[in-house]
Amino acid sequence: MLSELFPNVRWEDMWQATYDTLYMTIISTAATFIIGLIVGIVLFLTSPHQIWANKIANFITGSLVNIFRSIPFIVLIILLIPFTKFLLGTIRGVEAALPALIIGAAPFYARMVLIALREIDKGVIEAARSMGAKTFTIIWKVLIPESMPALLSGITVTAVTLVGYTAMAGIIGAGGLGNLAFIDGFQRSRDDVTLMATIIILIIVFIIQFIGDFITTKTDKR
Amino acid sequence: MIELKDISKIYKTKNGEIAAVKNVNLTVHKGEIFGIIGYSGAGKSTMIRLLNGLEKPTSGSVIVNGQPISSISGNKLRQARQKISMIFQHFNLLWSRTVAENIAFPLEIAGVPAAERKVRVKELIDLVGLSGRENAYPSQLSGGQKQRVGIARALANNPEVLLCDEATSALDPETTDSILELLLDINKRLGLTIVLITHEMHVIRKICHRVAVMEAGQVVETGDVLQVFQQPQADITKNFVMQVSGTKDSKDSIEQILANYPTGKIVKLTFIGNKTEQPIISQLIKQFNVEVNIVHGNISQTASGPYGTLIVQILGEDSNVQKALNLLNSIEIQTEVIEHA
Structure with missing residues (x-):
């Protein structure tokens, strides 16, 4: 039945593309989480009245985040071509999409981390300081656990955005469902391929959102 | 420390x-x-x-x-x-x-x-x-x-x-x-x-x-x-x-008493320690032939002993009232005559 509805879909290619999309999404989400978290924490701690309050450091970090956040992703991919080539020796394939995906998403996530950390009760940080906690302990045992639900819902939104980004990265030849839909579906006018690729992307997004919401609710003890 | x-x-x-x-x-x-x-x-x-x-x-x-x-x-x-x-x-x-x-x-x-x-x-x-x-x-x-x-x-x-x-x-x-x-x-x-x-x-x-x-x-x-x-x-x-001590609440009642009884004296007594337990009021009445009208009273416990305030109206002949006040002063009770609320 499926082959009647989708006569032009080569399932082997479709699964390979799905695998590539998942691969790009998972690796880039993981890297975005770590980098975004670090940058977000630096942004938070260097802001006024915080432990590392420092106008210059805060300004520089904030500016970098804003610059990379405002470049349209498709332009960022092109701007990063020389960088990717230098890093990986090629600009094709799933690995080659990763630098652009991470650099595109991490600043976006860093902003969400900052918002999440600002929501933490200042009194709790003060209490930890009054107990003689080191800054590292405050980051690890207060800031991260106390903002965990917001950090998780933020990374869920970011992961969904990254699925979209992988489709765009597909256009420059990174592989994945976006690539398949564009080259096989659009350029050869095979609408069933485009439709199938869209359906799979939708399923991936729904699964990410479901898992994200589930874990967020689980961690929230407020 | x-x-x-x-x-x-x-x-x-x-x-x-x-x-x-x-x-x-x-x-x-x-x-x-x-x-x-x-x-x-x-x-x-x-x-x-x-x-x-x-x-x-x-x-x-x-x-x-x-x-x-x-x-x-x-x-x-x-x-x-x-x-x-x-x-x-x-x-x-x-x-x-x-x-x-x-x-x-x-x-x-x-x-x-x-x-x-x-x-x-x-x-x-x-x-x-x-x-x-x-x-x-x-x-x-x-x-x-x-x-x-x-x-x-x-x-x-x-x-x-x-x-x-x-x-x-x-x-x-x-x-x-x-x-x-x-x-x-x-x-x-x-x-x-x-x-x-x-x-x-x-x-x-x-x-x-x-x-x-x-x-x-x-x-x-x-x-x-x-x-x-x-x-x-x-x-x-x-x-x-x-x-x-709750004296803020009694401000109104003092005003009323002052208005109702222009005679006599309104006196605020402050006791500490074991003096809160002495029968001072009955002593006043017996000894000096005055009338004592209680306006407000309060005893609080503190970490270092009890503390009390009492607001009374003392009525009687001026000399007797004065003697009563002298007694209160002599037994180290903080005494304050209130003229206005």
């Missing part, structure tokens, strides 16, 4: 400089419960934060438990803070941790091994009366229970000093009393020095040995609680004393 010398704290704001604390000198002895009272904005929050280095003075020195808190920093300050605990108005518990995990937090900071932490947390939970709730999250506790967790957490590393930042201000009167009793008990049992800030004279009356009254960044009055209650000097102190 605690010594503040010539402390000033000045904040620079867009609208110029604001002195939160001005030229304060204060000594707190080992093992006493010392209260700092003042209205909001009087500088008490800044004062208490100077004691654990959360705030640094602009000038002057702070010595707590032998450590020059105002001049040390880094690791030394963090070590010192483990012996100067703090509890807060809004408890400041980590919502992501259970009761037991919250209490274990300062132990983790101090590097206590997991097995020892477990034993110590159990002891502390028993001490503050929260057995059975160790696996609850703060969101499942009442305000009083949260403050008990706060107290247990503060006691974890066997501190020398406990700082209470408006610790009962977010609690209802009954819970306030049970938390104050817990603090008093801890003070007696562990010999802990307690410094608390509050805007409620009730708290001072109930547990403090000595009190400092703050207004606009300055300490305007210091002394033993009973002495301050009996002879408040500054106007602001008189206001605070009225909070508990």
